[in-house]
Structure formats: structure tokens, C-alpha cells
Amino acid sequence: MKFDLLSIGKAFLANFGLARIIILAFFIFLCIMAVVFQLDVAELLTSSLVRIGMWGVLVLAMLPAIRSGIGPNFGVSLGILCGLIGALTALEMAFRLRETVQFSGGVLFLLAILISIPFAVITGVFYGWLLNRVKGSEMMIATYVGFSMVSIMKIAWLFLPYTSPEMAWPIGRGVRVQISLAGRGITRLLNNFLSFNIGDVVVPTGLLLFFALMCFLVWLFMRSKTGVAMHAAGDNPRFSEAAGINVNRSRMIGTTLSTVLGAIGILVYAQSYGFVQLYEGPMFMPFVAVAAVLIGGASVKKATITHVVIGTALFLGIQVVAIPVANAFTTEWASMGEISRKIIQNGVILYALTQAGGE
Amino acid sequence: MGEPYLLQMKNIGKSYYGTQVLQDINLSLKPGEIHAIVGENGAGKSTLMNILFGMEVIHSTGGYEGEIHVNGKKEEIDSPQKAMEMGIGMVHQEFMLLPNFTITENIKLNRENLKPSFLSRVFGEKTKRLDFPTMNADARKALNKLDIDIEEYVMVAGLPVGYMQLTEIAREIDKTNVKVIVFDEPTAVLAESEAERLLEAMKIIAEEGIAILFITHRLDEVIAISDNITVLRDGKLVATKKAEETDASQLAELMVGRKIEKMVHGEERDFKNEIALKTQNLVVHMPGEKVKGVDLEIKKGEFFGIGGLAGQGKVGVANGIMGLYPGTGQVWINGKPLGLNSPSKSMARGLAYVSEDRRGVGLLLDSSVELNIVITSLQNQDKFLKNYGLLRLMDNKGIHQHALKMIKELDIRCTGPTQLVKRLSGGNQQKVCIARALTMQPDILFVSEPTRGIDVGAKRLVLETLVRLNDELGMTIIMTSSELGELRSVCDRIAIVSEGAIAGILRPGDPDADYGLLMGGKRKRRGA
Known part of the structure; x- marks a missing residue:
């Protein structure tokens, strides 16, 4: 064994990736600055944990997509839209049935998930069918499918027959831009479940547990026959054909699973946030999820649960810490936090795309 | 001058x-x-x-x-x-x-x-x-x-x-x-x-x-x-x-003309008249290796070789029978017709294939040795799966044990079953491909270019492994290779493919000139 600092450094660089090192360094720098500016570290940690839990499932939605070979799912907004339909339908049901039953927050949340899943499955199958027809340019097509569906749904939100007064505009038709979940027992339902404090840091146990549960389910799926076939189809389609695997079907399953996770992900996000955001809301959410999984070390061809967890923690952590640090630095730079987030988000996506071709 | x-x-x-x-x-x-x-x-x-x-x-x-x-x-x-x-x-x-x-x-x-x-x-x-x-x-x-x-x-x-x-x-x-x-x-x-x-x-x-x-x-x-x-x-x-x-x-x-290293089967072997594989007018649309009508009869237990120059279609034969490239014509396995164009159907009939394109078709480079060995069997024969309540998941222990057995039997040099296949040498990667085919427990094994891109020592080991499988398990082996010397050292009969058809079938001991003529496009009457 030779201990040569340079070669160890090189190996580390190759394994860990330059982009990740820069981002990790930036995160550490932000954390140090937070301490230097005497920001409320406990508060920052608390909101970091919440953010991680909020976004976790959405980032996890990238995994089956990448594994099945369609690349990071830039069109996960389709799943998000299905989740939103589930949420609004559940709320509408609660309103229409208010005379007979009162839904608790938990039931409402479950109902929203159950309603959104069939939508997500149908959408996912169609979306997968489409992506099978555009092999090689899935990412670009996915982005534009996402954009167009969000735009089409902007019109739909105006016509769908939701009548509950909390949702509908007071005058005219359609649903509001942002619907509050207050007063239904659903706001922060997961966050508060088994929540406890470590010093001043509040741990959103339920939220993190739910994320962990989802990761576990995906992990289990990846160990099933279908999951293995999907992995092979994504890794080497020609090999898979020769091994008797239906590559197109596997890609469709991956896409569908990603869409379903997107739907569940937005519901987790909404219950933590306390609002359901419609119209523009889902437009740019996929980019955050894509950037997070890529920062975690995934590539457009390879992703693991570890990548999802590390990426979510790192990227969302930066988001939480960057804004107050920038504010503390100077008020004139108030938008620096947001700007740095965008630079990292788009920079990382760009970096990953340039790496896509080479091995 | x-x-x-x-x-x-x-x-x-x-x-x-x-x-x-x-x-x-x-x-x-x-x-x-x-x-x-x-x-x-x-x-x-x-x-x-x-x-x-x-x-x-x-x-x-x-x-x-x-x-x-x-x-x-x-x-x-x-x-x-x-x-x-x-x-x-x-x-x-x-x-x-x-x-x-x-x-x-x-x-x-x-x-x-x-x-x-x-x-x-x-x-x-x-x-x-x-x-x-x-x-x-x-x-x-x-x-x-x-x-x-x-x-x-x-x-x-x-x-x-x-x-x-x-x-x-x-x-x-x-x-x-x-x-x-x-x-x-x-x-x-x-x-x-x-x-x-x-x-x-x-x-x-x-x-x-x-x-x-x-x-x-x-x-x-x-x-x-x-x-x-x-x-x-x-x-x-x-x-x-x-x-x-x-x-x-x-x-x-x-x-x-080249020295033939070693004749594995010293004398010509006799086979019972059982036909393991028969093709009639097999046409395979494989780009660059088109097969334009091949008729073959291969006996049970035979070590059959397919040779010829590059681009003449010899590689297409195995690819067509395995359903990897679209094909037409009739194929019978043990006397019963085989539907073409579906790898899973071919595998269900007891065929297994080691591809000539090791890195492209033969391996999941970014996956472990053990997954590479079992995946075809797992997907097509539902082996290596275990019931956990309602779920059927990969049987880690079974996979691991099987991989260890294969590693030992074929002498695959690796740090262990979980090593990534891309880190192995060419010869060992080839053995992983063979291990995967063997895991299917096939009756008929197709092997294409088994020694391409691997060093001399490993070549010998791979060929010896194939001969052993043929001898000990009675497996019918159909080997496609560009190296005539290699075919002549292990096969019972060798078909030379030229312009998408069989130019003739020769014995390993036939004179060099016959081989050269068939490869050079001169046809010979069938039935050597």
C-alpha cells in the first residue's frame, strides 16, 4: 500500500465528483457564515429538516425514472398535477359530504393520495408510451411535456367543477391560485407526528419517517423481478433485449412509478407548506428535484437511494441557509440567496447534461 | 528490373x-x-x-x-x-x-x-x-x-x-x-x-x-x-x-495455412441420429452480417463451428436463432418448430447465447458479477426469487452462493461476487457471460467470438471450458468464430458461411486449401 496524497486526492475527486465538492464547500462556507453572523442555528436546522422532508419524495421520484433509462424526469410536473387533482378532489369531497361525515386530517391526506394515484398511473402510462417514441431526447421532450401540461391545466383549473368556497374564487369560475389548508387538521400533519425537540431544534419525525418509508418501498421494488428488469433496461437496453426483458414496458413502469411518486410528493409538500399551489406552482418544481438528485451524485444514467438522500439534504440545506446568510451580509444583497440557488440548480443540471454522453 | x-x-x-x-x-x-x-x-x-x-x-x-x-x-x-x-x-x-x-x-x-x-x-x-x-x-x-x-x-x-x-x-x-x-x-x-x-x-x-x-x-x-x-x-x-x-x-x-494447436477430439466422433437444431432457409436481417438463407442440421451433443470472413453473415446465424435480430425461415429445436424474433421464447426452449458483442450486449458493465450471472435466469425462469410474505424479491443468499460456485467452477478472477463487471479483464468478463448462459442450464449453447479481445492464456481457458461442457454435460455447442484455427481445434464440424449462406461444411482435418476456397467464395457441394 502506497500512501500518496496526490493519488488519493485524485481518486477522491474521481469518486466524489468535482461538482459535488464545490457544492459541499459552498454549503460548509454558508454554515460557517451563519455562525459568524450569529444567525439562529437551531432555527436554520429546524427549517432545513422540514425542507428535506418536504422535497424528499419529489426527489425520490427521479430514481425510478433514471433507473429505467429515461433520465431525470423533467416532466415530473405531470405527477405533481395529478397530486393536485387528488388534493382538490379530496377537499371538494369533504365539502360536499360535510353534512354527513367530518373527515379528519389524516383521512383527508390518505384520500388525496388514493384519488391521485389512479390519475398518476394513467398519466404515467401515456407519458411512458410517449417517451418510448422519442428515445434519445427524453429529457428535452419531458421538459416541454411538463411545461405544456402545466399550461393546459391552468385553463382546466378555471373550468373544473370545484365549488368549495375555500377553493373557488368568490366571483366567477375556477379555483384560486393558492388554497389554504388551514383549519382542516391536515396542515403539518406529518411534521407534527411524533415530533420532538433536541435543544431548540424541532425534528419533524413523521415527515422524515414518511420519506424513509417511501425510500424503503422503492428499495424493495428495486429488488423485485420487475425492479431488476427495470434496472437492466436502463443500464443496457441491448443487453436487456437479449435477456428477454421487455425494455419498453420497463421504461413505462419506471415512468409511471416516477409520476406516482411525484403525485405523492406534492401532497407531502403541500401538507407541510399549508397551501396547495396551483397554476404557475408546479412549473419549475421538477428542476429543483432534478438538481437535488444530481447534486447527490446521480448521473443521467445512474441513481441510488443514497444519491437521493444526500442530494436532498445538500441542495435543500443550501436553500435554507443561503437566504438568511445573504440577508445578514447586506440588505442590498437580499436576493443573493435566491440567485445563488438558481445558479446552483441550473449549473448542476447543465453540468450533469454535459457528462451524459461520456463514460 | x-x-x-x-x-x-x-x-x-x-x-x-x-x-x-x-x-x-x-x-x-x-x-x-x-x-x-x-x-x-x-x-x-x-x-x-x-x-x-x-x-x-x-x-x-x-x-x-x-x-x-x-x-x-x-x-x-x-x-x-x-x-x-x-x-x-x-x-x-x-x-x-x-x-x-x-x-x-x-x-x-x-x-x-x-x-x-x-x-x-x-x-x-x-x-x-x-x-x-x-x-x-x-x-x-x-x-x-x-x-x-x-x-x-x-x-x-x-x-x-x-x-x-x-x-x-x-x-x-x-x-x-x-x-x-x-x-x-x-x-x-x-x-x-x-x-x-x-x-x-x-x-x-x-x-x-x-x-x-x-x-x-x-x-x-x-x-x-x-x-x-x-x-x-x-x-x-x-x-x-x-x-x-x-x-x-x-x-x-x-x-x-496455420498450425492447428491441438485437436481436442482426437478422432471423429459418432453421434446418434438425433437432430438438436435444424434450420431451413433462415434469413436474418442483421446489419453488416446479413444471413440470406441458411440450412443447417446439428446433432445432439455435437460441437459445431461456424466460420467465415467478417461481414459474410456468420454472426447473424446465432443472433437470428436467438431472436436478437429480425429473421424469417424455419427453425426446429429437437424436432419441434421454434418461433423466431423473441429472445425469451428461444430461451424457454433451452437455448442460451454468449454474444459476440461482449461489452454492448453481453454485460451490464455497471452491475455486479453476481447480478450479471443470474439476471437472465431470474427474468426468464423465475429462479433466485424468494417469497417474503406478499412480495417476491431477489434471493440474495441464493444468488451469492450460486455466483461463488460459478466463480470457482469457471475460475473467474475477481475480488468477489459483488465486484463490478467493468473492473474485470476481458477474459474474466467472457467467463461471466458463459456463467450466465450456464445458469440457464441450456440444452444448446451458442457462443460467438468467445476469444475476441482476450489474451492467449485466457483464450485457452475459455475454449477448454467449452470443450468440458460439451464432453461432460453433453451440451450441444455452436461456436461462431473468425479464427479458423480455433474452430478447427475444438469443433466436430465447421460450416463456412459466405455471402449469407453456407458455402460448405468441413471436418477439422480437411486441407487448408478447402477452407481457403470456401472462404474465398467458391462453393462446394453440400454434405461433406
């Missing part, structure tokens, strides 16, 4: 990364001579031409040994441009033509005749106009020389391949300084009548005093038109003959 040589290559040698691929090649050309270079795939023909043409691959890997003399003067040919300046032209096997340009434009590309225009007086050379009348006239002249009656203003797209080839030749002879033209397997893509026409054209060119280097493996063509013939084998010059002093069978023997 009165006439001066136009081109001389003296003691040419070349090695890639320590492997000697060419050694001591001497070649001399006089004006107007047609000189053929024949040899099997990998004999060094292309490397020699790459050296002559100053190709990048040669110079980025350390250049070549020996000297090249043009017109008696030593020259360093270090780029294709230099080669062209020296008057060396090349007609490529794949056409280097722009399909949406006319014949004239293709012939004159980058050497257009120019005439001054208004702009060129101000902006110089680059803005001169193309002189189409002169260009067309030049093109016509070149085409007439070749006796082609097609109009020079026709677009290349849609022309029959024969005309495309002739357009390429017209381009070369239009170059005013051209002294040597290299034809790299020009007749490989042509129909018979087109090929004859091409040979005529070559004679016409030679009469003009241009020397021709003709690379081919069609031996009768060689005899028909060459003045001199050089035979290469394994990177060495075997013989240079005058055409009138030799014949096809002598050339074939020179081309193939």
Missing part, C-alpha cells in the same frame, strides 16, 4: 501497444501494374493500407517501421493530404460521397475549377465562381474513360451501388497527378455484373499507366486481373507470386 518502381514499401512493420501486427512487409509496384493483396481478416491488409495512406491511427500510436519510397525517393507519409500529394488515391469500401451532390460535384469536391468573378477581384481566391462547364467536361472525360454512360449532372443519391463505386473511381482518376490507386475490397458490396464492370474499369485504368493495389478476398477475381499477388497472414508476408504462376487453391492454402 529495368523499369523503375513507382512505389516501394520496404521492411514495413507496425505494432499497436506492444502487439506486432505487421512485420517485414516488402511490396513493389511498377506503373500500370495491378497488384493484389490477399489475406484473412486481421492479416494486416488494412493496417498496411493505413500506413501507405498516412492515416491518423498509425501516427497517433507511434508510427511505423521501415521505409516508403515513391519514384525511388524516400518519403515520410504522415497524413492523408501528404499521400494525396504523392499521387496515392483510395477507393473506399464505404462510399465517401455526398448523396445530394451531383456526380460532377462529387468528383470535383474541394478541387473545383474556378473562374474569377466580380467579387473575387476585391476579396480574393475564396470568392471566385465555380466553372461548371469545365468541371462537367472534366467529369465527363473521367466517366468516359471508365466507359460509363450516365449523365454527369445526376445526383448521387439513388444511384445503384455499382455507379457510386465508379463515381469514386472517376474522382480518383480525375486527379491529374494520381499514380497509385488503392481499391479496398471494392467488389464486396457489388452484384456480380457490377463487379465485372468494375474489374474492366480497373484494367482500363492500369493501361493508362496508373498502378493499382487491389485488396480483396475473392480469389478468382485476383487470378483474373492481377499481375502480382502478395499474400499476408498474421501480419507477415507469406508469399509474392506472379498471377500466372499460381491458382486459387494455392493462394487459399497460403492464406489460411
Whole structure:
């Protein structure tokens, strides 16, 4: 064994990736600055944990997509839209049935998930069918499918027959831009479940547990026959054909699973946030999820649960810490936090795309 | 020896990364001579031409040994441009033509005749106009020389391949300084009548005093038109003959002749008359390896070889039967018909396949050794799965144990079943592929190019493994290989595929000349 600092450094660089090192360094720098500016570290940690839990499932939605070979799912907004339909339908049901039953927050949340899943499955199958027809340019097509569906749904939100007064505009038709979940027992339902404090840091146990549960389910799926076939189809389609695997079907399953996770992900996000955001809301959410999984070390061809967890923690952590640090630095730079987030988000996506071709 | 040589290559040698691929090649050309270079795939023909043409691959890997003399003067040919300046032209096997340009434009590309225009007086050379009348006239002249009656203003797209080839030749002879033209397997893509026409054209060119280097493996063509013939084998010059002093069978023997290392089955084995696999009029649309109607009968327990030159379709046979490329025709396994075009159906009938494209089709490079070994069986036979309540998941322990067993049996050198396959050497990767095929417990095993790209020691191990499987388990093995020596050392019978069909079936002990002739495209009556 030779201990040569340079070669160890090189190996580390190759394994860990330059982009990740820069981002990790930036995160550490932000954390140090937070301490230097005497920001409320406990508060920052608390909101970091919440953010991680909020976004976790959405980032996890990238995994089956990448594994099945369609690349990071830039069109996960389709799943998000299905989740939103589930949420609004559940709320509408609660309103229409208010005379007979009162839904608790938990039931409402479950109902929203159950309603959104069939939508997500149908959408996912169609979306997968489409992506099978555009092999090689899935990412670009996915982005534009996402954009167009969000735009089409902007019109739909105006016509769908939701009548509950909390949702509908007071005058005219359609649903509001942002619907509050207050007063239904659903706001922060997961966050508060088994929540406890470590010093001043509040741990959103339920939220993190739910994320962990989802990761576990995906992990289990990846160990099933279908999951293995999907992995092979994504890794080497020609090999898979020769091994008797239906590559197109596997890609469709991956896409569908990603869409379903997107739907569940937005519901987790909404219950933590306390609002359901419609119209523009889902437009740019996929980019955050894509950037997070890529920062975690995934590539457009390879992703693991570890990548999802590390990426979510790192990227969302930066988001939480960057804004107050920038504010503390100077008020004139108030938008620096947001700007740095965008630079990292788009920079990382760009970096990953340039790496896509080479091995 | 009165006439001066136009081109001389003296003691040419070349090695890639320590492997000697060419050694001591001497070649001399006089004006107007047609000189053929024949040899099997990998004999060094292309490397020699790459050296002559100053190709990048040669110079980025350390250049070549020996000297090249043009017109008696030593020259360093270090780029294709230099080669062209020296008057060396090349007609490529794949056409280097722009399909949406006319014949004239293709012939004159980058050497257009120019005439001054208004702009060129101000902006110089680059803005001169193309002189189409002169260009067309030049093109016509070149085409007439070749006796082609097609109009020079026709677009290349849609022309029959024969005309495309002739357009390429017209381009070369239009170059005013051209002294040597290299034809790299020009007749490989042509129909018979087109090929004859091409040979005529070559004679016409030679009469003009241009020397021709003709690379081919069609031996009768060689005899028909060459003045001199050089035979290469394994990177060495075997013989240079005058055409009138030799014949096809002598050339074939020179081309193939090599010691056969070891006959695994000392004597011819007898098989019961059980047919394991039968094909009738099997057609497989595999790009570059088209099979155009193959009839085979392979007996149970036989070690059957499929040989032939690259591009003739030998690789397509196994790919077609395994359903990897679309095919038509009839295939029977143990007397019952097999539906084509579905790998899973073929596997369900007890066939397994080790692909010739190890890294492309054969392996999941980014996955572990154990997953690579079990995945086909897991997907097609539902093995290595275990019930956990409602869920059926991978049986880690079972997979691990099976992988360890295979690693031991086939002597796969790796740090353990969880090592990534891409970190293994070529020979060990090949063994992983074989292990996967064996995990399927097949009745009939197809193996394509099992020793390609692996070192000599590993080659031997792989072949011995196959022989053992055939001997001990009675597995019918059908091995496709470009290396005749290898086929002859292990197989009971060897079918030679030429132009998408079986040219003949030989025994390993048959004379070299027979092999050479079949590979060279001469057909033999069936039933050897």
C-alpha cells in the first residue's frame, strides 16, 4: 500500500465528483457564515429538516425514472398535477359530504393520495408510451411535456367543477391560485407526528419517517423481478433485449412509478407548506428535484437511494441557509440567496447534461 | 528490373501497444501494374493500407517501421493530404460521397475549377465562381474513360451501388497527378455484373499507366486481373507470386495455412441420429452480417463451428436463432418448430447465447458479477426469487452462493461476487457471460467470438471450458468464430458461411486449401 496524497486526492475527486465538492464547500462556507453572523442555528436546522422532508419524495421520484433509462424526469410536473387533482378532489369531497361525515386530517391526506394515484398511473402510462417514441431526447421532450401540461391545466383549473368556497374564487369560475389548508387538521400533519425537540431544534419525525418509508418501498421494488428488469433496461437496453426483458414496458413502469411518486410528493409538500399551489406552482418544481438528485451524485444514467438522500439534504440545506446568510451580509444583497440557488440548480443540471454522453 | 518502381514499401512493420501486427512487409509496384493483396481478416491488409495512406491511427500510436519510397525517393507519409500529394488515391469500401451532390460535384469536391468573378477581384481566391462547364467536361472525360454512360449532372443519391463505386473511381482518376490507386475490397458490396464492370474499369485504368493495389478476398477475381499477388497472414508476408504462376487453391492454402494447436477430439466422433437444431432457409436481417438463407442440421451433443470472413453473415446465424435480430425461415429445436424474433421464447426452449458483442450486449458493465450471472435466469425462469410474505424479491443468499460456485467452477478472477463487471479483464468478463448462459442450464449453447479481445492464456481457458461442457454435460455447442484455427481445434464440424449462406461444411482435418476456397467464395457441394 502506497500512501500518496496526490493519488488519493485524485481518486477522491474521481469518486466524489468535482461538482459535488464545490457544492459541499459552498454549503460548509454558508454554515460557517451563519455562525459568524450569529444567525439562529437551531432555527436554520429546524427549517432545513422540514425542507428535506418536504422535497424528499419529489426527489425520490427521479430514481425510478433514471433507473429505467429515461433520465431525470423533467416532466415530473405531470405527477405533481395529478397530486393536485387528488388534493382538490379530496377537499371538494369533504365539502360536499360535510353534512354527513367530518373527515379528519389524516383521512383527508390518505384520500388525496388514493384519488391521485389512479390519475398518476394513467398519466404515467401515456407519458411512458410517449417517451418510448422519442428515445434519445427524453429529457428535452419531458421538459416541454411538463411545461405544456402545466399550461393546459391552468385553463382546466378555471373550468373544473370545484365549488368549495375555500377553493373557488368568490366571483366567477375556477379555483384560486393558492388554497389554504388551514383549519382542516391536515396542515403539518406529518411534521407534527411524533415530533420532538433536541435543544431548540424541532425534528419533524413523521415527515422524515414518511420519506424513509417511501425510500424503503422503492428499495424493495428495486429488488423485485420487475425492479431488476427495470434496472437492466436502463443500464443496457441491448443487453436487456437479449435477456428477454421487455425494455419498453420497463421504461413505462419506471415512468409511471416516477409520476406516482411525484403525485405523492406534492401532497407531502403541500401538507407541510399549508397551501396547495396551483397554476404557475408546479412549473419549475421538477428542476429543483432534478438538481437535488444530481447534486447527490446521480448521473443521467445512474441513481441510488443514497444519491437521493444526500442530494436532498445538500441542495435543500443550501436553500435554507443561503437566504438568511445573504440577508445578514447586506440588505442590498437580499436576493443573493435566491440567485445563488438558481445558479446552483441550473449549473448542476447543465453540468450533469454535459457528462451524459461520456463514460 | 529495368523499369523503375513507382512505389516501394520496404521492411514495413507496425505494432499497436506492444502487439506486432505487421512485420517485414516488402511490396513493389511498377506503373500500370495491378497488384493484389490477399489475406484473412486481421492479416494486416488494412493496417498496411493505413500506413501507405498516412492515416491518423498509425501516427497517433507511434508510427511505423521501415521505409516508403515513391519514384525511388524516400518519403515520410504522415497524413492523408501528404499521400494525396504523392499521387496515392483510395477507393473506399464505404462510399465517401455526398448523396445530394451531383456526380460532377462529387468528383470535383474541394478541387473545383474556378473562374474569377466580380467579387473575387476585391476579396480574393475564396470568392471566385465555380466553372461548371469545365468541371462537367472534366467529369465527363473521367466517366468516359471508365466507359460509363450516365449523365454527369445526376445526383448521387439513388444511384445503384455499382455507379457510386465508379463515381469514386472517376474522382480518383480525375486527379491529374494520381499514380497509385488503392481499391479496398471494392467488389464486396457489388452484384456480380457490377463487379465485372468494375474489374474492366480497373484494367482500363492500369493501361493508362496508373498502378493499382487491389485488396480483396475473392480469389478468382485476383487470378483474373492481377499481375502480382502478395499474400499476408498474421501480419507477415507469406508469399509474392506472379498471377500466372499460381491458382486459387494455392493462394487459399497460403492464406489460411496455420498450425492447428491441438485437436481436442482426437478422432471423429459418432453421434446418434438425433437432430438438436435444424434450420431451413433462415434469413436474418442483421446489419453488416446479413444471413440470406441458411440450412443447417446439428446433432445432439455435437460441437459445431461456424466460420467465415467478417461481414459474410456468420454472426447473424446465432443472433437470428436467438431472436436478437429480425429473421424469417424455419427453425426446429429437437424436432419441434421454434418461433423466431423473441429472445425469451428461444430461451424457454433451452437455448442460451454468449454474444459476440461482449461489452454492448453481453454485460451490464455497471452491475455486479453476481447480478450479471443470474439476471437472465431470474427474468426468464423465475429462479433466485424468494417469497417474503406478499412480495417476491431477489434471493440474495441464493444468488451469492450460486455466483461463488460459478466463480470457482469457471475460475473467474475477481475480488468477489459483488465486484463490478467493468473492473474485470476481458477474459474474466467472457467467463461471466458463459456463467450466465450456464445458469440457464441450456440444452444448446451458442457462443460467438468467445476469444475476441482476450489474451492467449485466457483464450485457452475459455475454449477448454467449452470443450468440458460439451464432453461432460453433453451440451450441444455452436461456436461462431473468425479464427479458423480455433474452430478447427475444438469443433466436430465447421460450416463456412459466405455471402449469407453456407458455402460448405468441413471436418477439422480437411486441407487448408478447402477452407481457403470456401472462404474465398467458391462453393462446394453440400454434405461433406
